[in-house]
Structures are given as C-alpha cells and as structure tokens.
Amino acid sequence: MERRHIKWLPLLLAGLFFAYQYFSSEKFVNPETGRKSHVAMSTREEALLGLQSYQQVLAQSESIDSGPELEMIKRVASRLASATGKAGADFDWQVSLIRSSQINAFCLPGGKVVVYTGILPITQNEPALATVLGHEMAHATSRHGSQRVLEQNLAQTALTGVAMSLSDMDYDKQRVVMGALGAGTQFGVLMPFSRKHESEADAIGLLYMARAGYDPRESIRFWQRMENAGGAQPPEFLSSHPSHGTRIQQLEAEMPKALEEYNKSPHADVPTSL
Numbered sequence: 001m002e003r004r005h006i007k008w009l010p011l012l013l014a015g016l017f018f019a020y021q022y023f024s025s026e027k028f029v030n031p032e033t034g035r036k037s038h039v040a041m042s043t044r045e046e047a048l049l050g051l052q053s054y055q056q057v058l059a060q061s062e063s064i065d066s067g068p069e070l071e072m073i074k075r076v077a078s079r080l081a082s083a084t085g086k087a088g089a090d091f092d093w094q095v096s097l098i099r100s101s102q103i104n105a106f107c108l109p110g111g112k113v114v115v116y117t118g119i120l121p122i123t124q125n126e127p128a129l130a131t132v133l134g135h136e137m138a139h140a141t142s143r144h145g146s147q148r149v150l151e152q153n154l155a156q157t158a159l160t161g162v163a164m165s166l167s168d169m170d171y172d173k174q175r176v177v178m179g180a181l182g183a184g185t186q187f188g189v190l191m192p193f194s195r196k197h198e199s200e201a202d203a204i205g206l207l208y209m210a211r212a213g214y215d216p217r218e219s220i221r222f223w224q225r226m227e228n229a230g231g232a233q234p235p236e237f238l239s240s241h242p243s244h245g246t247r248i249q250q251l252e253a254e255m256p257k258a259l260e261e262y263n264k265s266p267h268a269d270v271p272t273s274l
Contacts, residue, residue, distance in 0.1 A: 015161065016156060027039075047092070083208045091141075093111040099116075102119075104119060105119055113137070118194050122229055127218035128144075130209040130212060130218075134214075137207035142204060148197070160243055211261050216258035
C-alpha cells in the first residue's frame, strides 16, 4: 500500500469522532456483575424503541390471548421480573405468546417479552421456561441492545474513516482492503462482543431463575435438549452465540452461585410441566 494513496485527514477526523461517540455516551454499570460499559441510548429511548418493536411484532403475528400455556408464561415472567430487583424495577413488563414454529423467545428493552409456541416442546416445564425467559430478560436489564448499537456505530465510524482515507487507491485494491477490514471487524470485534453478551445473559438469567425459586440445574437439561434439537451448529467464531456445549460448561461453572440463591428462596421440589 503506497503512502500517497492514504489520506490522513479522514482518519484523524474519524478518530476524533470515534472518541467523541465513545466518551460522550452514557456509562452503565451492570448491577449483577459490576461490569462497566457504554450505551448508545437513554433508558427512555430504549423503552420507546422496545415498545415500537413489540407493537410491530404483535401486528404481524398471531397472538394467543388465553389458555394454560399463556398463563404459565405470565406466571414465570412475573416471578422472574420480581427477581430482577432494581435493574428491572422501572420496566413496564408485558408478555405475549405467539403461535409460530420458531424455536425462539425474546425480551425487548423496557420489558416486552415475546414467546413463540415452537420453543415450548423443548422447554417442557416451568424451570426450563424460566431458563429461556431469565436469559432474555437479562439482555434487557443489562442493556445489551444499546451497547451493541454503540459498538456498531463505532465500527461504522472507523470503517468510514478508512474508506475515505483510501479514496485515491485503485478501486479493486480498495475493495480488497475494505472487505478484509469488514470481515475482521465482524468476526474479530462484533461477534465476540455479541457472544460475551450471550454468556453474561446466561449467567444473570441463571441467578434470576434461582431467585424466583426455579431449580437452576434445569438450565443444563434445557440446553442439552436444545443441542439435540438444533442440529449442527456453525463454528463458534462464525456465530454471534456461544455453542451449546460452551453454554453448558459456563452454566456449570456458575451453578454453585446460582444454587446458593436457589436455596435461599421458597421453591417447589417438583418442576411443573405442561
């Protein structure tokens, strides 16, 4: 790469804007882990976006408005919401069940929980459902979505600065360089960042379910069922999520702490099944 092909001013400006984006963003300390991070939005902005997304999902889906499955989901979500403590105290928790074969559930910022019926045959019981919902609710209380938005904005600023600095370079060479940098950013920065959030949500969700009186050991059995039901997974470094095997190992490492919480809470000895 010849020096005359590089414009340094765009890199300098991008670096300054990168620093401004980062240092002017709101700081957040996770109440469960103590981990410090920066977020792109205020909690109010997150909640508004979460509500808009929730309404869009419901408008495009077939909701189930009554029945034992919905009542079970509401019961589990309510117990978990209480277990989130101060982190979820200001959330306007709402729960919806959607008829779909998707094996999925999520919790949007502000506490909007959506469960697809396709995941219920794998959860099989309330503690396993609490594993799923605890994980998703931990994403919301940990403000992972806002952290990812900031991370993506920072990555875009850096890549834009590099692209502008290489504008005099031969187009084919420029495309090769930017393609390599884009792939490096995706697989070396953004995906590991996402996997870190997934692992953090697993650990915090495990505490939530234990505090809510659900046996945290059921989380291991749930992820074993997911591993059997999901088929082959891509290599972990190519995924935004840890492998099922990695998740199980991490949950086992967190289990002693979760069992301490579980033993302090009132709980039933036998999981409730559908």
